[in-house]
Amino acid sequence: MGLMGQARKFAERLLDLLFPAQSRCVFCTITEGNEMCYNCRQHFFPLRPAQAVPHVSEVMALAYYEGVVRDALHRLKYSGSHELARQLGILSSQLxxxxxxxxxxxTSVPMHRERYIQRGYNQAEFIAREIARTADLPYVSYLIRERDTPPQHSLSHYRRRQNVKDAFSTACPVPYGSRILLVDDILTTGSTVAYCAGVLKGSGAREVGVLVIAYAEL
Ligand SMILES: [Zn+2]
Structure with a gap:
């Protein structure tokens, strides 16, 4: 390679360094661009699930649990993408x-200690921390999961209630009269957040609101 060739190679490297290859939408991973693409953005809007959840004053959601949203939450759960959590946090704060x-x-719905150690993160906590950061609110891990419970969707209605009963307790004192925003990734039956909210209120919270990314209609 001549001197000119070397110079060109060097210039290409420098350009790669200054302008890295186009990244892709963190949701669909298909469309090029640094942020969420137009198509993916259409799936997110303020959504209030119709069902009433005991101990909870309001339920906020951002999307239905389907298509690209379902895929993205699945990826967040099993790959723990910080960028995905960050985008969901920003989106929650916007909507x-x-x-x-x-x-x-x-705060967030906790994961059992053993599963947490296995996986290394809790996707609900990831999202909750990003919401807290963008909304400029303190994040506190108020709850712990005493027992590891099987996934709710695999159980009958009766078993669901038994499944989460007494599974949660507080990890630290809850300020008396406080209003707490409880975050989870998906809302299905609402029994998990209902028990968490019950524990928070029993420990001093005045009000518990729930924010989930996606709502799965039963
Ligand atoms: Zn996309």
Missing amino acids: WAGDIGRYDFV
């Missing part, structure tokens, strides 16, 4: 800004 601002603290 529910006024409502999130009413809360004093953000």
Whole structure:
């Protein structure tokens, strides 16, 4: 390679360094661009699930649990992408800004210790921390999961209730009269967040609101 060739090679490397290869939409991983693509963005909007959840004052959701949303949450659960969690946190704060601002603290539905160690992260906590950061609220891990419970969707209605009963307790004192925003990735029956909210209220919280990314209609 001549001097010119070497110079060209060097210039190409420099350009690669200055302008890295186009990244892709973190949701569909297909469309090029640094942020969420137009098509994926269409799946997200403020959504209030119709079902009432005991101990919970309001339920906020961002999407239905289907298609690209389902795939993205699955990826977040099993690959723990920080960028995906970050985008979901920003999106939550954008779509529910006024409502999130009413809360004093953000917390998340906990994962059992053994599973947490196995996986190394809790996707609900990832999202909750990003919401707290973008909304400028403190994040506190108020809850712990005493027992590892089988996935809710694999159980009958009766077993679901038994499944989560007494599975949660508080990890630290809950400020008396506080309003807590409880975050999870998916809402199905609502029994998990209902028990968590019950524990938080029993420990001093005045109000518990729930924010989930996706709502899975039964
Ligand atoms: Zn996309």
